[in-house]
Amino acid sequence: MQRNTYRAGPDERGHFGLHGGRFVAETLMPLILDVERAYAAARVDPTFERDLRYYLTHYVGRPSPLYYAARLTEALGGAKIYLKREELNHTGAHKINNCMGQILLARRMGKRRIIAETGAGQHGVATATVCALFNLPCTIYMGEVDIERQKPNVFRMRLLGAEVKPVTSGSRTLKDAMNEALRDWVTNVESTYYLIGTVAGPHPYPMMVRDFQAVIGQEVRDQLQDAEGRLPDSLVACIGGGSNAMGLFYPFLDDPSVAMVGVEAAGLGLSTSQHAASLAGGAPGVLHGNRTYLLQDGDGQILEGHSISAGLDYPGVGPEHAWLHDVGRVRYESATDDEALEAFKLCARTEGILPALEPAHALAHVIKAAPALPKDHLMVMGLSGRGDKDIFTVASALGVEM
């Protein structure tokens, strides 16, 4: 990688420094190479760009607003806080940006069936949505534990025509759903396209998903220029796999004045075993096609992540984040379940927005950081999804019966 840019990665073998790569079974390898070739052709094809732009504008509803959160800013008494409103996209989260890109790619490749994994269900809903739109059969793998805590999204996926397959192996959450999706892919390799929902997996997925999500940061750049006539001073986003953060950060990586903070889920606290902060509490390892920081024991066995947010409790993180952590370009912090809940409540009451529990973690960091910053500090937070799906979880955490 060139020294004067943070945006040149990955290398031709899919490495971001130590991380990334293509750690998959031989059965999948020819298909991974097909995806790589197809994506390389698509990204320089004006008709692909035109089609993607069309659907993002007229179906997803882009650009999403960059909203000055006046009451939140006032309540915290420091930095000027902007929210990038990805929760206003069709399906209620940033996930659809990537799904739209990949479904157009799958169609170019002539694939007849789509599979995906989902944790919180947002990626599953977005995948089921684009599959309905393009009339492709779709199977979503979801851990039994996640199915229980994300019932509204399970029903949404079924309404959209998707088959939701409960995953009963391992810890029955997102990592096991990804294992099961990989097992399906290896079995139906010729017909099936695996629509990965985050910036992880074998190369080219981390790069491709980042590129499709980079529309978030590109819009912020233009919108803040219009609103304030300059670059932001800091960006804040939550990290599970890290796709919304990567999408927000990527267009700014080479602007040294822009500080970036990724917020991992600290669950019950980093000093307990009940968290999902793989950068703070993990070590480099290989899982699901890439090398990255993983929650694992001394024998290399993968540990279960915990977070109140089903979208953040993955025991790994995208390889580009792992590299940005290693080189120090992005600072990674964390927020606990309780801090996320407090942020959820504050956002609801000051801005009239129920954020998803995932970006509530980002907001928890904003609540900690903003008061100490000057009033002319421009802080942009990725509001990656809406909180309707989480009301049962929040009610239960607050001791409310519904």
Added chain:
Amino acid sequence: MSAQPQSGRIGRRFAALAAEGRAALVTFTTAGDPDAATSLALLRGLPGAGADLIEIGMPFTDPMADGPAIQAASLRALAKGASLSSTLELVRAFRADDQDTPIILMGYYNPIYRFGVDRFLAEAAAVGVDGLIVVDLPPEEDDELCLPALAAGISFIRLATPTTDQARLPAVMRHASGFVYYVSIAGVTGTAAASDQAITAAVDQLRRHTDLPIAVGFGITTPERAAAVARVADAAVVGSAIVSRLAAALDDQGQARSGLVEDVLALVNQLAVGVRTARQ
């Protein structure tokens, strides 16, 4: 084409079987399944029951390429405290009585990476491991373990699959050693089976690209299927069927019932008879 003579236990074993005019039976069991003592007793019985080469699974929490039977075996072993260190200890204990049967460790890369590649290869060589099959290391990642293993004198067994096309085969075979493992279906272990015709065609194609012995696995569950494979390939690999037989001999708490080892070895013996009589 017959196998070229090779050094090491794997080469000697295949050369001896070629001289006998028969294929090998390769068995798979998971290290530490259902517990360390039973696992060792089983391993010690395998050569006598007719296993010519032994694959030992290195337990991993997230075995992406395995079906339910071998997933469950991994989790049973881990629940009893199995680790990569205990797997190496198991091989050391087996080697105390058996200097000839080739041992191949099979699994996923993360436990090895975490252990440290150099340290792992040194200890594996010291305890008498002959080969490695690491499912999530395709040729594109040869620098990680394949090349260091070859340098340490341990074979790195290549996997070829129904999706490995002619254009890709030379790359797959470039650093092949020991034998070549043909994964006869696109899928996970212990599910579907390939037709004789498909296996024959695939083995013929592989022989045009390598002089190494060719083993065929995935979906071989009976002595008849093992015999059919043994007629065209140099080895038949049976995993899930053996692991399932073991699982059937566990009580409700997952503990080994008495007679488990004999039960599993009886199946191995039937498979061995199938393989040994295949070409008669």
